Amino acid sequence: MTDLYDPNRRDPSRDEPDGTAPPATDNRPGKPAGHGEGSPRTTPPDPAPAPDPAHARTGADGGVQLPPVPDSVQSLEPGRVPSGGEDAERIRIGLWGAPRSGKTTYLAALPIAAMQYQRHHEGAWNISGMTPEANAFLSRGIDLLTRQRTFPEASMGVQDMAWSVQGPQKKSKWGIGGRRPNFVLDIQDAAGEVFGDGHPQQGQLVGRLARAQGLIYLFDPLGDANKATETLNFLQSTLTQLTAQVRNRHGLIDGKLPHHVSVCVAKFDHPDIFHPAAELGWVKQDAEGAALPRVPEEQGEQYFQWVCDDFRGANARLVRDALYAYFDRRRISYYATSAVGFRLTPQHVFDYNDFVQPVEVDKKQRLRSSPVPINVLEPLIDLEERVHRDRSRDRRANAWRGRRQR
Numbered sequence: 001m002t003d004l005y006d007p008n009r010r011d012p013s014r015d016e017p018d019g020t021a022p023p024a025t026d027n028r029p030g031k032p033a034g035h036g037e038g039s040p041r042t043t044p045p046d047p048a049p050a051p052d053p054a055h056a057r058t059g060a061d062g063g064v065q066l067p068p069v070p071d072s073v074q075s076l077e078p079g080r081v082p083s084g085g086e087d088a089e090r091i092r093i094g095l096w097g098a099p100r101s102g103k104t105t106y107l108a109a110l111p112i113a114a115m116q117y118q119r120h121h122e123g124a125w126n127i128s129g130m131t132p133e134a135n136a137f138l139s140r141g142i143d144l145l146t147r148q149r150t151f152p153e154a155s156m157g158v159q160d161m162a163w164s165v166q167g168p169q170k171k172s173k174w175g176i177g178g179r180r181p182n183f184v185l186d187i188q189d190a191a192g193e194v195f196g197d198g199h200p201q202q203g204q205l206v207g208r209l210a211r212a213q214g215l216i217y218l219f220d221p222l223g224d225a226n227k228a229t230e231t232l233n234f235l236q237s238t239l240t241q242l243t244a245q246v247r248n249r250h251g252l253i254d255g256k257l258p259h260h261v262s263v264c265v266a267k268f269d270h271p272d273i274f275h276p277a278a279e280l281g282w283v284k285q286d287a288e289g290a291a292l293p294r295v296p297e298e299q300g301e302q303y304f305q306w307v308c309d310d311f312r313g314a315n316a317r318l319v320r321d322a323l324y325a326y327f328d329r330r331r332i333s334y335y336a337t338s339a340v341g342f343r344l345t346p347q348h349v350f351d352y353n354d355f356v357q358p359v360e361v362d363k364k365q366r367l368r369s370s371p372v373p374i375n376v377l378e379p380l381i382d383l384e385e386r387v388h389r390d391r392s393r394d395r396r397a398n399a400w401r402g403r404r405q406r
């Protein structure tokens with residue numbers, strides 16, 4: 001994977017101790033991989049000691065003999081490139097959305113959503129970084145949202161990450177067998193501006209979306225008419241370039257992009273969208289637990305339609321039209337997503353009279369209660385499932401063709 005110029009990249013050794021600076025990433029081929037989760041740990045290299053003139057001896061040839069340099073890495077076993085496990089598939093998911101649509105907050109909320117999954121479902125999901133940088137991103141996101149209770153800073157440039165993701169055993173359609181999702185997720189966090197026309201990194205970033213099998217598109221339903229126009233421009237610009245790149249490599253299927261797409265209508269917790277949505281009957285509350293409000297899965301598409309047709313106005317309608325024009329509609333699914341969830345009472349229950357989660361304190365937005373993300377992990381799980389299904393079908397088709405040719 002080629003690396004992009006990141007204007008925010010700094011020498012990590014010079015980062016502030018508060019950990020707010022984004023970690024430098026270098027995923028260029030040829031760079032030795034850091035140790036990922038599950039790979040043998042190695043002791044960090046001791047800096048080679050500077051030759052101490054008092055201990056330097058003079059050799060027979062008159063040259064200076066230095067004391068032997070100790071082997072700097074004392075590993076018990078030779079380190080292996082992190083792979084997520086032998087049976088792990090590699091899945092590329094592109095994360096995409098206009099500036100400030102909530103991409104970084106979504107990524108920061110993913111490990112939290114994974115940890116909370118077992119509250120409402122059987123089994124657990126686990127996400128861990130494949131490199132020290134990817135792990136640092138995960139830990140920083142959790143720390144920001146849960147301890148500091150605040151949002152990430154606006155992103156700069158592009159940061160590539162590889163995460164290892166494992167899920168609970170899924171039952172097959174017939175109730176026997178089934179599989180346990182285990183995949184390496186290649187994903188990137190890019191500043192929204194990079195998706196815009198004329199940005200020097202746009203071509204490379206779109207190249208990554210072109211190689212991805214799935215896309216998560218964050219659609220921000222809030223903001224004024226200018227914001228709506230900006231959202232549409234960024235979408236159009238990315239879609240035109242993406243289509244050109246995929247067409248050049250003969251990857252279009254029936255004239256459409258081949259990707260599976262999860263459209264996440266973001267910031268569902270925000271009163272400006274939540275109040276009208278609840279009043280119009282889009283929202284159902286969980287019968288148990290924290291009584292969280294959600295838009296039922298099967299109504300995701302209609303909810304998106306409502307946001308485009310009635311809530312957001314003409315430009316949003318064009319967003320919908322563009323998505324339908326460029327992607328196969330059967331490959332798109334829709335979610336009402338909130339990365340930070342609703343403010344919950346001390347008893348950990350949703351309260352319609354007091355649910356607003358972010359409040360401004362000292363000119364900074366703060367979360368009032370620990371986040372319980374809504375529809376953050378689900379779009380990812382769903383994409384993986386669909387990509388896995390496609391691959392299994394292709395494998396079966398190839399095997400069938402192979403048998404017929406023999």
Ligand SMILES: Nc1nc2c(ncn2[C@@H]2O[C@H](COP(=O)(O)OP(=O)(O)OP(=O)(O)O)[C@@H](O)[C@H]2O)c(=O)[nH]1
Pocket residue numbers: 097098099100101102103104105106151152153154155156190191192193266267268269270337338339340341358365
């Ligand atoms: N209410 C609410 N606001 C959110 C949520 N997620 C993001 N926001 C708001 O949106 C702002 C932008 O979020 P980011 O995650 O930085 O957005 P981004 O798409 O990564 O932005 P760029 O990196 O600048 O393109 C945050 O500062 C919050 O004000 C959410 O789940 N709920």
Ligand SMILES: [Mg+2]
Pocket residue numbers: 103104105153154155189190191192
């Ligand atoms: Mg960002």
